[in-house]
Amino acid sequence: MEATSSNFTLSTILKTEDPYSSLMLAVAALVAIFCYFWIQGKAKSKNGPPLPPGPWPLPIVGNLPFLNSDILHTQFQALTQKHGPLMKIHLGSKLAIVVSSPEMAREVLKTHDITFANHDLPEVGKINTYGGEDILWSPYGTHWRRLRKLCVMKMFTTPTLEASYSTRREETRQTVVYMSEMARDGSPVNLGEQIFLSIFNVVTRMMWGATVEGEERTSLGNELKTLISDISDIEGIQNYSDFFPMVKDDDEKAPLSLTHVKSLLMDMVLGDSIVEESHLPKLPYLQAVMKETLRLHPTLPLLVPHRNSETSVVAGYTVPKDSKIFINVWAIHRDPKHWDEPNEFKPERFLENSLDFNGGDFKYLPFGSGRRICAAINMAERLVLFNIASLLHSFDWKAPKGQKFEVEEKFGLVLKLKSPLVAIPVPRLSDPKLYTA
Structure with a gap:
């Protein structure tokens, strides 16, 4: 009996043909994912207002699987019609904010101009521009x-x-x-x-x-x-x-x-x-x-x-x-x-x-x-x-x-x-x- 108990592992559960067990595992996984992002979101904004609204991301990869790099500007436009002119997107572990109205553009480019005055240098750009030292990619300073x-x-x-x-x-x-x-x-x-x-x-x-x-x-x-x-x-x-x-x-x-x-x-x-x-x-x-x-x-x-x-x-x-x-x-x-x-x-x-x-x-x-x-x-x-x-x-x-x-x-x-x-x-x-x- 002890040997049987010790061999009753997670793999045994996953191999079960019991549909009820499979359903419970799926529900548990979804709850775990929900809790992960809820805790992550609360941690990022616990000392202040919430993050902007946005589409729900997947674990680890975020919203990347749903984005088409050939029509990104039109996809963002469609998403902001649902989530608003200040919207968050998860690009893997990188948080992106999409600004899609004159009012929000004013907030970022005028009201908070100095705070947002840096350009986001991609890794490839560091190679093409000698480490981002040109006028386009240099940090504000x-x-x-x-x-x-x-x-x-x-x-x-x-x-x-x-x-x-x-x-x-x-x-x-x-x-x-x-x-x-x-x-x-x-x-x-x-x-x-x-x-x-x-x-x-x-x-x-x-x-x-x-x-x-x-x-x-x-x-x-x-x-x-x-x-x-x-x-x-x-x-x-x-x-x-x-x-x-x-x-x-x-x-x-x-x-x-x-x-x-x-x-x-x-x-x-x-x-x-x-x-x-x-x-x-x-x-x-x-x-x-x-x-x-x-x-x-x-x-x-x-x-x-x-x-x-x-x-x-x-x-x-x-x-x-x-x-x-x-x-x-x-x-x-x-x-x-x-x-x-x-x-x-x-x-x-x-x-x-x-x-x-x-x-x-x-x-x-x-x-x-x-x-x-x-x-x-x-x-x-x-x-x-x-x-x-x-x-x-x-x-x-x-x-x-x-x-x-x-x-x-x-x-x-x-x-x-x-x-x-x-x-x-x-x-x-x-x-x-x-x-x-």
């Missing part, structure tokens, strides 16, 4: 302030940008020349590659005086864009140690109405001439197109994830120290409480208000807000508008035979087109000399 001051006071001031106008003009003209050469044969052009290369040349010329011309332009443009794209993809990848610190080792909605832009403004303002930056203030609809495109398709849909340096209370909820903070700009820009017909492309909405890129109004944050707002907004606005205006005024554009323009997104740290924007340029200016360098 003396080193970051020095880098920020260098950019704002030396590189992107109005006098510096005005002094570099000839560089931007020359590079944009080179792009127009290249497009006209491709137009002779009716060859399609990858617009993303060419605009990227034009901007890359401007930046390198400002810093080192180097540029890329001739036959190298196409091949190098493709290689550089692919390289930068791969780096941004890698930095958006989460390592196991990011989740478990203990294991460290349609055409109607196309974002550009070319006919509208040209018929209303381009020809009236410019006539048969080349575009100059001085023309840009006279093209308010083009500026509205840029703003509306960034509203619907923000470059950083979740911004760069922030991290709080100390435990804080936000909107009555406890946000524990070192939480990963996602600002869901993609969802904020489509909030029906603040935007009329939020999923429709309507540039005219920006003709009726004074919204800009400076992050002062928290319903529109394409470049972020607060201390970590993008330092190069002025340069980005000039470069993009100048390129778009020049390409629209110099050419008509048509899709390659059998293809159509798509605006489907590919999610990542940086939001991209799922399919490259490829189009055939058709010269539209009457003077051929305008297509020469």
Whole structure:
């Protein structure tokens, strides 16, 4: 009898065919899991308000099995409609907070700006950025302030940008020349590659005086864009140690109405001439197109994830120290409480208000807000508008035979087109000399 008792172990229970015993074990397991997370939640907020609401996590892995990295911004939007604009998500043992309304964004990026001024550096980012020493990933402090001051006071001031106008003009003209050469044969052009290369040349010329011309332009443009794209993809990848610190080792909605832009403004303002930056203030609809495109398709849909340096209370909820903070700009820009017909492309909405890129109004944050707002907004606005205006005024554009323009997104740290924007340029200016360098 003693031998029989000593051999009556847990494995014996698990092998029993008694359905009642199996049911009791399942119930006991569920109760244990519930108690674990209840105790954990109480421990984290026992000295203050509760944690924000959120979906119920699994043990150890949290909510990771239910998240799709290809549509994370839209998943977060759907979840916050159920749990609220300040929501918690368990990424393994890492607690993340998702901010999805202008009011909550104001709390994090203005009211508690200093507390949330760090960026959450992933393990992969430490390799790509020499330990996170660049301006993007550096923690808020003396080193970051020095880098920020260098950019704002030396590189992107109005006098510096005005002094570099000839560089931007020359590079944009080179792009127009290249497009006209491709137009002779009716060859399609990858617009993303060419605009990227034009901007890359401007930046390198400002810093080192180097540029890329001739036959190298196409091949190098493709290689550089692919390289930068791969780096941004890698930095958006989460390592196991990011989740478990203990294991460290349609055409109607196309974002550009070319006919509208040209018929209303381009020809009236410019006539048969080349575009100059001085023309840009006279093209308010083009500026509205840029703003509306960034509203619907923000470059950083979740911004760069922030991290709080100390435990804080936000909107009555406890946000524990070192939480990963996602600002869901993609969802904020489509909030029906603040935007009329939020999923429709309507540039005219920006003709009726004074919204800009400076992050002062928290319903529109394409470049972020607060201390970590993008330092190069002025340069980005000039470069993009100048390129778009020049390409629209110099050419008509048509899709390659059998293809159509798509605006489907590919999610990542940086939001991209799922399919490259490829189009055939058709010269539209009457003077051929305008297509020469």
